[in-house]
Amino acid sequence: MKQRAARTVSMALAVALSAGAAALAPAAQAAEPKYGHEATRTALRALVEKGGLPGAAAKVSDDKGSWFGQSGYADTGTGRKRSAGEHFRGASITKPFVATVLLQLEAEGRLNLDDTVERWLPGLLRGNGYDGSRVTLRQLLNHTSGIANYTDDPDFSHATTGLGFPEHRYDTYTPGELVAIALKTPPQPDPESRPSYSNTNFVLAGMVVEKATGHSYAQEITRRVIRPLKLRGTSFPGAAPHMPKPHPVGYSRLDQDATPDAEIHDATEQNMTWLGAAGDVISTSGDLNRFQRALVKGELLPPRQTKEMFEEVPAGHGLGYGLGVEFARLSCGVKVVGKSGSTNGSLSAMVGTQDGKHQLTFNVNGDWLQDSSLYINVIEAEFCGRIPSRTDRTPAAPRLG
Numbered sequence: 188m189k190q191r192a193a194r195t196v197s198m199a200l201a202v203a204l205s206a207g208a209a210a211l212a213p214a215a216q217a218a219e220p221k222y223g224h225e226a227t228r229t230a231l232r233a234l235v236e237k238g239g240l241p242g243a244a245a246k247v248s249d250d251k252g253s254w255f256g257q258s259g260y261a262d263t264g265t266g267r268k269r270s271a272g273e274h275f276r277g278a279s280i281t282k283p284f285v286a287t288v289l290l291q292l293e294a295e296g297r298l299n300l301d302d303t304v305e306r307w308l309p310g311l312l313r314g315n316g317y318d319g320s321r322v323t324l325r326q327l328l329n330h331t332s333g334i335a336n337y338t339d340d341p342d343f344s345h346a347t348t349g350l351g352f353p354e355h356r357y358d359t360y361t362p363g364e365l366v367a368i369a370l371k372t373p374p375q376p377d378p379e380s381r382p383s384y385s386n387t388n389f390v391l392a393g394m395v396v397e398k399a400t401g402h403s404y405a406q407e408i409t410r411r412v413i414r415p416l417k418l419r420g421t422s423f424p425g426a427a428p429h430m431p432k433p434h435p436v437g438y439s440r441l442d443q444d445a446t447p448d449a450e451i452h453d454a455t456e457q458n459m460t461w462l463g464a465a466g467d468v469i470s471t472s473g474d475l476n477r478f479q480r481a482l483v484k485g486e487l488l489p490p491r492q493t494k495e496m497f498e499e500v501p502a503g504h505g506l507g508y509g510l511g512v513e514f515a516r517l518s519c520g521v522k523v524v525g526k527s528g529s530t531n532g533s534l535s536a537m538v539g540t541q542d543g544k545h546q547l548t549f550n551v552n553g554d555w556l557q558d559s560s561l562y563i564n565v566i567e568a569e570f571c572g573r574i575p576s577r578t579d580r581t582p583a584a585p586r587l588g
Contacts, residue, residue: 226568227547228256230561233574234551235259238561239447241438244269245549246472247569248480253473261435261552271472274420274434275550276459277535278466278528280475281423283482284408285392285464286328286511290492291411298399300325300495300510307395311366316373324395326378327388328510329500333378336385337369338462347461348531349442353452356531359426360460365390382502386465389511393464404464416481420471428456430469435552437532443555454532454554466528475537476546479525482512484543497524497541519571529554538566545570 227245234243235258242259257269292298304312304327305319312319317334326332338344346355369387393404400407405423413421422431436455443449459467470478480486485493499507505516514524515538525538532554539546547569556562564574 224254224256226573230564230568230574231256231258234561238558240551240553242269242435243551245547246271246476247547248476249545269435270433272433274431274469274471275535276530276533277468277470278530280526280528280535280537281466281468282389283511283526284412285389285404287487288396288407288411289392290488290496292399294489294492304391307398315370317370327392329508330382330384330388331378331500332388333374334385334387335369335372337365337387340368343368352441352531356457357428359458362390362394362463382500382508389465390463416477418474421474422469423467424459424469426458426460428458430455438553439531440555457531472548475548479537479539479546480543483541517567517571518575521570523570
């Protein structure tokens with residue numbers, strides 16, 4: 188069976204752009220929200236009406252306040268609509284939370300991002316071409332480590348996101364087990380000049396947090412980020428499969444994107460240890476907008492570490508990696524930063540301008556997307572005030588994570 192890329196790699200903010208258009212566009216740092224949100228509302232509606240997805244919801248924060256828009260259903264059986272306070276699985280939006288903790292630990296002098304993996308996790312990253320003494324913590328956070336992505340493993344993906352999901356949805360995985368799966372595949376060549384997105388990087392980062400603090404990444408994020416920012420809808424459930432209310436039903440086709448008539452499963456309940464520190468967050472759109480704004484405005488990190496987080500490693504096509512975050516230049520020239528996420532029954536994105544004036548978080552409670560432009564258009568619509576034509580960007584599919 189063909190494995191769905193949406194399960195394994197970064198969406199890089201879901202924006203696949205024309206390199207020429209991006210180069211010619213002015214380097215705007217923020218879009219003035221003078222146009223309202225009608226284009227965004229249209230883009231959400233298109234996800235449901237043209238994309239055949241169950242429902243979509245978005246929340247925006249900007250200089251004029253906040254705005255919520257939705258289309259479709261949180262529950263197709265009852266006809267319940269999407270709502271502003273819903274919880275959803277953010278998947279790889281976990282990564283900037285983990286990166287924030289490591290950067291705080293660096294600021295406290297408890298570790299250095301140029302420390303090697305071998306120093307903190309001796310003996311773990313060895314064999315099959317791997318050498319933990321040649322991989323730094325910084326390389327984990329900006330995906331220049333070259334470490335293989337364990338979620339690309341065919342047997343693992345079959346059990347976690349494929350047709351084996353109903354049987355294995357409550358299975359628990361340890362971080363060590365996930366790393367061992369990755370090490371079966373040799374490292375990627377030339378990772379410094381060719382960044383390669385890997386969930387394994389953040390499983391390792393979560394293990395380093397525990398080694399450095401004696402507490403799990405979830406405990407440290409809760410103490411250092413969730414409580415100070417009062418993110419009351421955000422949690423890291425680990426093995427607990429249930430969702431806090433209210434929440435949409437998470438509808439999944441289980442890696443069968445190419446089959447329009449594939450059976451749709453209720454994937455709302457799932458044990459997220461298969462992603463762990465790479466992607467088990469549950470949150471709300473309001474919480475994630477607040478988190479993105481706090482990051483870019485330096486409310487969580489000292490100036491040096493804030494600068495480090497947003498040092499960009501180019502990844503091509505107007506995209507780039509920071510430490511746990513991703514950058515994209517939109518077709519209108521606006522540059523946004525944030526993170527996207529995908530898991531069974533949920534596609535999400537948290538993006539905003541780097542000056543902290545404009546944030547967008549949106550979620551789709553379905554995981555199939557045959558026309559990637561429909562997803563991309565939500566971001567373009569909000570920050571550019573229009574839905575671009577296909578000639579404004581390349582037709583390449585977005586990469587989800």
